[in-house]
Amino acid sequence: MSAVTFDEVTKQFGDVTAVDRLSLQISDGEFMVLLGPSGCGKSTALRMIAGLEEISSGILTIGERVVNNIPPKERDIAMVFQSYALYPHMSVARNIESPLVANRAARVAPAERTRRVEEAADILGLRDYLGRKPGALSGGQRQRVALARAIVRDPEVFLMDEPLSNLDAKLRTQTRLELVELHRRLGTTFVYVTHDQVEAMTMADRIAVINNGELQQVGAPQAVYERPANLFVASFIGSPPMNTVAGTLVADGDTPFVRTSAGPILVAESARVATTGTAAHGNSVIAGVRPEHLVVGTPADGLTAIVENVELLGHERHLICMVGEERMTVRQPNDSPPPAIGEKVGLRSVPGEVHLFDGVSLERIGE
Numbered sequence: 001m002s003a004v005t006f007d008e009v010t011k012q013f014g015d016v017t018a019v020d021r022l023s024l025q026i027s028d029g030e031f032m033v034l035l036g037p038s039g040c041g042k043s044t045a046l047r048m049i050a051g052l053e054e055i056s057s058g059i060l061t062i063g064e065r066v067v068n069n070i071p072p073k074e075r076d077i078a079m080v081f082q083s084y085a086l087y088p089h090m091s092v093a094r095n096i097e098s099p100l101v102a103n104r105a106a107r108v109a110p111a112e113r114t115r116r117v118e119e120a121a122d123i124l125g126l127r128d129y130l131g132r133k134p135g136a137l138s139g140g141q142r143q144r145v146a147l148a149r150a151i152v153r154d155p156e157v158f159l160m161d162e163p164l165s166n167l168d169a170k171l172r173t174q175t176r177l178e179l180v181e182l183h184r185r186l187g188t189t190f191v192y193v194t195h196d197q198v199e200a201m202t203m204a205d206r207i208a209v210i211n212n213g214e215l216q217q218v219g220a221p222q223a224v225y226e227r228p229a230n231l232f233v234a235s236f237i238g239s240p241p242m243n244t245v246a247g248t249l250v251a252d253g254d255t256p257f258v259r260t261s262a263g264p265i266l267v268a269e270s271a272r273v274a275t276t277g278t279a280a281h282g283n284s285v286i287a288g289v290r291p292e293h294l295v296v297g298t299p300a301d302g303l304t305a306i307v308e309n310v311e312l313l314g315h316e317r318h319l320i321c322m323v324g325e326e327r328m329t330v331r332q333p334n335d336s337p338p339p340a341i342g343e344k345v346g347l348r349s350v351p352g353e354v355h356l357f358d359g360v361s362l363e364r365i366g367e
Contacts, residue, residue: 002028002029002062002063002156002157002188002189003025003026003027003028003061003062003063003189004025004026004032004049004060004061004062004157004189004191005024005025005026005059005060005061006022006023006024006025006045006058006060007023007058007059007060007061008021008022008023008057008058008059009021009022009023009045009048009055009057009058009059009060010022010055010056010057010058011041011044011045011048011053011054011055011056012056017213018041018044018213019041019044019045019048019213020041020212020213020214021058021214022041022045022058022210022213022214022215023215024208024215024218026189026191027189028189029187029188029189030189030190030205030206031180031183031190031192031203031204031205031206032189032190032191032192032204032205032206032207032208033192033193033194033199033200033203033204033206033207033208034046034191034192034193034194034208034210035194035195035197035200035207035208035209035210035236036195036209036210036211036216036236037195037211037236038195040210040211040212040213041210041212041213041214042193042195042210043161043162043193044213045193045210046079046159046161046191046193047161048060049062049075049077049157049159049191050072050075050077050079050159051067051070051071051072051075051077052072055068062075062076062077062156062157063156075156075157076155076156076157077155077156077157077158077159078099078149078150078151078153078155078157078158078159079150079158079159079160079161080143080146080147080150080158080159080160080161080163081146081161081162081163082161082162082163082165082166083166084134084142084143084145084146084166085146086134086142086145086146086149087134088133088134088135089133090133090134091130091131091132091133092121092126092129092130092131092132092133092134092137092145093117093121093130093131095134095145095149096117096120096121096126096130096145096148096149096152097113097116097117097152098149099149099150099152099153100113100116100152100153101113113152116152116154117130117148117152118130119151120148120149120151120152121148123148123151123182123185124144124145124147124148124151124178124182125144126141126144126145126148129141129145138171139166139167139168139171140167140171140174140175143163143164143166143167143175144175144178146163147163147179147182151182151186155188156188156189157188157189157190157191158186158188158189158190158191159191160179160190160191160192160193161193162193162194162195163175163179163192164176164194164196164199172199176199176202176203179192179203180202180203192204197236197237197238197239198239200221200237201221201225201237202221204220204221205220206218206219206220206221207219207220207221207224207237209224209232209233209236209237211232211236216229216230216232216233217229217230217233224237225237225238227364228242228288228355228364229363229364230357230361230362230363230364231244231286231288231357231362231363232362234288234355234357234364235288238290238291240291240318240329240331241329242288242289242290242291242355243288243289243290243291243294243326243328243329244286244287244288244326244357245258245260245262245265245286245287245303245323245324245326245328246260246284246285246286246287246359247259247260247261247265247284247285247286247287248282248283248284248285249267249281249282249283249284249285249356250264250281250282251281252281258285258287258354258356260287260303260324261324262303262304262305262323262324262326263302263303263304263346264302264303265287265289265302265303265348265349265354266302266348266349266351266354267287267354267356283358283359284358284359284360285356285357285358285359285365286356286357286358286359286362287354287355287356287357288354288355288356288357289349289350289353289354289355290353291318291328291329291330291331292331293349293350293353293354294328294330294331294347294348294349294350295330295347295348295349295350296319296330296332296339296345296346296347297345297346297347297348298345298346299344299345299346300346301346301347301348302346302347302348302349303323303328303346303347303348304323304344304346305321305322305323305328305344305345305346305347306321306322306342306343306344306345307319307320307321307338307339307340307341307342307343307344307345308320308321308322308327308341309341310338310339310341312334313334314334315333315334316331316332316333316334317331317332317333317334317338318330318331318332319332319338319339321345321347323347328347330347
């Protein structure tokens with residue numbers, strides 16, 4: 001078993017709490033992504049799994065072992081960093097082989113080392129590069145060597161800390177696919193840290209969103225996207241991010257809506273929201289709408305907006321609009337002429353696609 005469990009785990013650096021009472025169950029064989037902005041505590045959580053950071057309080061288990069006081073070399077994990085950390089004077093084969101000879105107690109017989117190196121090289125398409133040195137490889141090839149070096153250890157858990165950050169956009173896309181395929185082939189637990197929500201959405205079985213050292217939400221990527229637990233998750237997940245506008249809930253009629261300074265936002269199918277006790281008529285709320293769920297109409301429709309810019313992206317376009325003091329984005333197909341820059345338009349939401357958040361706690365309202 002290679003499940004990883006955080007049970008009220010906290011990490012403090014002096015007066016600073018980097019990870020605050022984190023409770024998270026990572027299942028055996030799962031691809032879990034720890035997602036959040038820089039400095040949120042996700043890398044610290046990963047380093048605690050690796051044993052590179054001591055735990056201030058709480059219990060951390062790998063499989064059935066509590067590993068709080070177990071040194072890194074005895075945890076049966078492999079870690080891939082943002083930097084490749086390859087030995088420049090060694091060949092690719094020697095770099096991949098290095099974990100099998102570095103630890104005297106864990107050394108592997110030469111024939112077995114050769115078998116493991118060749119198997120890892122075949123998995124990652126490195127067979128033709130085994131005789132080269134890292135300086136003769138591209139960035140993507142070096143990252144694959146770092147991955148192969150982790151694979152040969154046959155660990156219980158793979159830990160990856162921003163491994164694609166040094167690659168260009170095309171290589172990141174390619175390597176994302178390779179990592180997903182690698183996980184399928186190995187069936188081993190992957191714990192992957194990133195600030196890039198596109199990586200998280202495209203690779204993870206589940207995402208754990210972290211901010212200021214606290215777990216905000218955990219779930220399947222699509223579930224987190226469609227039902228964010230709070231305003232932070234709503235704003236962080238999605239590209240372009242969710243549009244948000246503050247207002248007052250008006251729920252005393254047949255059709256509830258949010259009254260804002262720029263106009264109303266209909267809250268279709270949410271009459272029950274007014275009776276849940278978490279939101280009521282007159283309460284301060286924040287309405288959130290994804291860019292794909294806004295429709296451009298006449299100035300009399302919904303929110304009054306001024307078109308500030310039009311971003312053409314080939315298959316679609318993004319209208320950047322000023323709504324009062326808020327900037328909002330509308331995602332549209334490129335099948336008709338766009339509005340002119342400076343034109344006044346109306347923005348209305350697709351029925352049933354408005355998210356409501358409490359104006360004080362910023363937590364999601366309703367189901």
